Amino acid sequence: MLLPTGIPKLDELMGGGIEKGASILFSCIPGVQGEPLVEHLLYTRLNVGDKCTYLVNNKKPSDVKRSMKDLGWDIESLEKKLSFIDSYSGFMGIQGEEKYMISDPSNLEDLDSMLMELFSKIKNQVFIFDSLSTLIDVHGNPKEIQEKLIKWVLLCKKRDITSVYLFTRWPYGDIKTIENIFDAVINLKTMEERVIFSQYFELSRANWAKPVNKRIPFKVAMGGVHVYMPKILVTGPHNAGKSSLVEALSTKSISVDRLGTTIALDHGKTCYNGFMAELFGTPGQERFDPIIKLLSGEALGVLLIIDSTQPETFTRAKDIISMTKAKGLPYVVVANKQDLPDALNPAQIRDKMKLPDEVKIIPVVATQKKDVFKALDALFEQLI
Amino acid sequence: MATKKEELEEILSKLNNVGGIEGGSVVSRDGLVMASNLSGNVDPEVFAAMSATMLGAAETAVSELAKGETGRVIAESEQTKLIATGAGPLALLVVMTSPDATLGLALVEMQKAANKIISVLST
Ligand SMILES: Nc1nc2c(ncn2[C@@H]2O[C@H](COP(=O)(O)OP(=O)(O)OP(=O)(O)O)[C@@H](O)[C@H]2O)c(=O)[nH]1
Ligand SMILES: [Mg+2]
Numbered sequence: 001m002l003l004p005t006g007i008p009k010l011d012e013l014m015g016g017g018i019e020k021g022a023s024i025l026f027s028c029i030p031g032v033q034g035e036p037l038v039e040h041l042l043y044t045r046l047n048v049g050d051k052c053t054y055l056v057n058n059k060k061p062s063d064v065k066r067s068m069k070d071l072g073w074d075i076e077s078l079e080k081k082l083s084f085i086d087s088y089s090g091f092m093g094i095q096g097e098e099k100y101m102i103s104d105p106s107n108l109e110d111l112d113s114m115l116m117e118l119f120s121k122i123k124n125q126v127f128i129f130d131s132l133s134t135l136i137d138v139h140g141n142p143k144e145i146q147e148k149l150i151k152w153v154l155l156c157k158k159r160d161i162t163s164v165y166l167f168t169r170w171p172y173g174d175i176k177t178i179e180n181i182f183d184a185v186i187n188l189k190t191m192e193e194r195v196i197f198s199q200y201f202e203l204s205r206a207n208w209a210k211p212v213n214k215r216i217p218f219k220v221a222m223g224g225v226h227v228y229m230p231k232i233l234v235t236g237p238h239n240a241g242k243s244s245l246v247e248a249l250s251t252k253s254i255s256v257d258r259l260g261t262t263i264a265l266d267h268g269k270t271c272y273n274g275f276m277a278e279l280f281g282t283p284g285q286e287r288f289d290p291i292i293k294l295l296s297g298e299a300l301g302v303l304l305i306i307d308s309t310q311p312e313t314f315t316r317a318k319d320i321i322s323m324t325k326a327k328g329l330p331y332v333v334v335a336n337k338q339d340l341p342d343a344l345n346p347a348q349i350r351d352k353m354k355l356p357d358e359v360k361i362i363p364v365v366a367t368q369k370k371d372v373f374k375a376l377d378a379l380f381e382q383l384i
Numbered sequence: 385m386a387t388k389k390e391e392l393e394e395i396l397s398k399l400n401n402v403g404g405i406e407g408g409s410v411v412s413r414d415g416l417v418m419a420s421n422l423s424g425n426v427d428p429e430v431f432a433a434m435s436a437t438m439l440g441a442a443e444t445a446v447s448e449l450a451k452g453e454t455g456r457v458i459a460e461s462e463q464t465k466l467i468a469t470g471a472g473p474l475a476l477l478v479v480m481t482s483p484d485a486t487l488g489l490a491l492v493e494m495q496k497a498a499n500k501i502i503s504v505l506s507t
Pocket of ligand 1: 019142236239240242244262263283284338339345364367368
């Protein structure tokens, strides 16, 4: 049985979710936070009724709850299902409130006997260990920890306890040996491509799933972990409905319009179906071409919007696409104003614009928000 | 080793509080946030997109006149001054200052910061 994490793209990479009873390592390069992914997973599992045990050794259990609340999750109503093992408060000399306390987290034998006892009592749960690297830091001997880990992971598998470990890849020497203990490893890394700094996750391996070589850029915001596209370009001829489309797609948007036309840009943030994207709408009139060029750099994909009732503007649409550096980027043609009687249908547009079959044409009515997300879906499908 | 982003953040934080500067962003020429330490409830993505367009439009307008290169764009309001200046071909630097800031010092410090940004990005 596969347990979905609730992060759609992560589940997809793993063929549907984490295999029940499996052990999984979130292996983060320093500077990338793995906690939000684990918290997202925790929230999802609690929400479908799983019991979860969360061992924390680098912050207070209340900090975990607070950061989940900050992501917009009502954790109080789920608290009955969640137990903490507090391996932090005792160490820091603060009063802890949890049932399970570990006073000396550097004492591996104590931790081991507590976990072995716990794992033989519980069954069918999710166990989270946050974090393995802190344990290595306070204890100091990765070799001894590895031996214990192998035992823990095995017992959990027998008891159908799905175990999730957070790990920061400080230079510990032989990281591969640690990773090999687990049934699955998710890497969290950063990209520094020219000017965009983004973080992404990828599946390094999962014993139960086929390998997939995909990097998923993500951002953490309300609602947890989202696939993140820092720039989607919305462009097209004058009056096609670019500003209307940005507005229709966005939870929050701004247009720099004067006298009814865009003179600088439209900017919107969209949050949809596990995706988050920044939309950059361009002006359409030819005198603003330098701004179209300026805004098109670094775009990941393009929504090319046209007024379906104005075939005489289609050449301009094609000119814009080739003018933007976006040429060669995935794009979707958004056939707007389908509510008007003389609107051409996608087949007629394909014919008039001589678009190859693989280019998708999505009919929409931007002002009524009709089918606008279909256009976004079609683009996202090509991007990830 | 510090990432480029961290190095840029460091440059911004050193810039804070000199010459009345109250926060700023390093923005890619095409309007994406590279690093930011704006205070309050400023939306860094929107701020970045607008600043890049503002500077880009100004540079285009000036070069249409064939009167040399744009050094900077300054927008003044009652509560702040907004200054944008290029930092090489990839980036620009935008800062907000207090309304009574003396521009001279702020501009000198910005130019130094811009040069540092150029060298961070060219490595
Ligand atoms: N009937 C109809 N009108 C629309 C639709 N979408 C946009 N419009 C209208 O078309 C006009 C132009 O819309 P905008 O969104 O400003 O177009 P734009 O592409 O941003 O225009 P520029 O920035 O000037 O190039 C406005 O009057 C809109 O109300 C639609 O789906 N149906
Ligand atoms: Mg517009």
